[in-house]
Amino acid sequence: MQRLGAGGGLVAVTRVQERVFWRAVVREGLSTVAASSVAGVGADRGRQWFRLAGGVAPVDLEPLTDRYLTLAEREEIAIGLAQGLTQKAIAARIGRVPGTVSRELARYRAAGHPGEYRAVTAQRQAEARARRPKPRKLEDQRLNAQVQTWLERKWSPQEIAARLRTEFPDQPAMQASHETIYRALFIQGRGALRKELATCLRTGRAIRRPRRRVDGRSDPDRRIPGKIMISERPAEATDRAVPGHWEGDLILGKGNRSAIGTLVERSTRYCILLHLPAGPGDTEAFRDAVVAAIGQLPAQLRRSLTWDQGLEMRRHAEITLAADLPIYFCDPRSPWQRGTNENTNGLLRQYFPKGTDLSTHTAEHLTMVAHELNGRPRKTLRWQTPTEALDALLSPAEDNDVATTP
Numbered sequence: 001m002q003r004l005g006a007g008g009g010l011v012a013v014t015r016v017q018e019r020v021f022w023r024a025v026v027r028e029g030l031s032t033v034a035a036s037s038v039a040g041v042g043a044d045r046g047r048q049w050f051r052l053a054g055g056v057a058p059v060d061l062e063p064l065t066d067r068y069l070t071l072a073e074r075e076e077i078a079i080g081l082a083q084g085l086t087q088k089a090i091a092a093r094i095g096r097v098p099g100t101v102s103r104e105l106a107r108y109r110a111a112g113h114p115g116e117y118r119a120v121t122a123q124r125q126a127e128a129r130a131r132r133p134k135p136r137k138l139e140d141q142r143l144n145a146q147v148q149t150w151l152e153r154k155w156s157p158q159e160i161a162a163r164l165r166t167e168f169p170d171q172p173a174m175q176a177s178h179e180t181i182y183r184a185l186f187i188q189g190r191g192a193l194r195k196e197l198a199t200c201l202r203t204g205r206a207i208r209r210p211r212r213r214v215d216g217r218s219d220p221d222r223r224i225p226g227k228i229m230i231s232e233r234p235a236e237a238t239d240r241a242v243p244g245h246w247e248g249d250l251i252l253g254k255g256n257r258s259a260i261g262t263l264v265e266r267s268t269r270y271c272i273l274l275h276l277p278a279g280p281g282d283t284e285a286f287r288d289a290v291v292a293a294i295g296q297l298p299a300q301l302r303r304s305l306t307w308d309q310g311l312e313m314r315r316h317a318e319i320t321l322a323a324d325l326p327i328y329f330c331d332p333r334s335p336w337q338r339g340t341n342e343n344t345n346g347l348l349r350q351y352f353p354k355g356t357d358l359s360t361h362t363a364e365h366l367t368m369v370a371h372e373l374n375g376r377p378r379k380t381l382r383w384q385t386p387t388e389a390l391d392a393l394l395s396p397a398e399d400n401d402v403a404t405t406p
Helices: 015-026 032-039 043-053 071-082 087-094 098-110 119-130 141-152 157-167 178-186 195-200 283-295 316-323 335-348 363-374 386-397
Strands: 002-004 010-012 245-252 259-265 271-276 304-307 327-329
Touching: 015 032, 015 043, 015 071, 015 119, 032 043, 071 087, 071 098, 071 119, 087 098, 098 119, 141 157, 141 178, 141 195, 157 178, 245 335, 259 283, 259 335, 271 283, 271 335, 271 363, 283 316, 304 335, 316 327, 335 363, 363 386
Parallel strands: 245 304, 304 327
Antiparallel strands: 002 010, 245 259, 259 271
């Protein structure tokens, strides 16, 4: 709110000062000079308010709702603190719960007022917080540009929000919650992100939809001889304390005629993609691809592989022998037993959408996608990237000459 000052210039005046002035005039019968003193403004300002309003208060003397503290209640808090009362006693005096008083004092101090609590200052702060419309976070061009860059890399809003806090810890203007980013994508308006960036989200949709229920289709007989079930997998694989335990699966293309193999290390979420140009039915080519990928890893990263009961694993005994890698099979209809791999496959669908021909992707392109995915920060890794997590594991063994990347 702005009023004309005595010299004709615009002077910023808060609503709370004007409200205090009119309360003193209307309810306490004070003169304009005395009311101006109570409100913390000059006598000329008070007389000007009175004259321009014709002696009738132009502002509400009471807040619109009792949900928020009033100026009178804040004055009681200030008085209680001056008298040395506890927050609980002050709350009882004004008819509020102690938490209300505690939060009020915390907000006041957080706003840069560590000293004595002042009711008028606190009221100004409250009204400033309540003022609408508020500026949109992503109207900041620097923040907007950074978020757009990471969205184009196919990072999720949650990953972006966490990375912003990591890279700009002392710059609140360069931080935004994942909900803020989602709203900027879904509700196009002032300061919004470009609408086409919504296609960079994992779902590829610009609206939110509820999760689908898992269907109840029964699995056919898989006819995989000699399989060892997940119940026999070492306990160290379950708690992820020891690296080297992998999960795997196929992501299938249009008509299930093309496929890409995925391998994910459970503790670091490091991903390797298998190029399968012959499709999911060529079990020999699948075996060779797994052996070639796993064979590049040092021994401490080849402890086990967990797979579903897909027929592509009919040569699992040959893989175990060639790569020195025990293989365990999940129970039917139990995708949560490979939760890390399922999550990774969801991320990969941003690059390889359902219903497309996956055989068109070259081995070089799969390597590029894996590199990009392994450079993406993960919440479960405390916002490290899988590559950083894997490097931390392998750093004590740098003298190994064995390659550690696909």
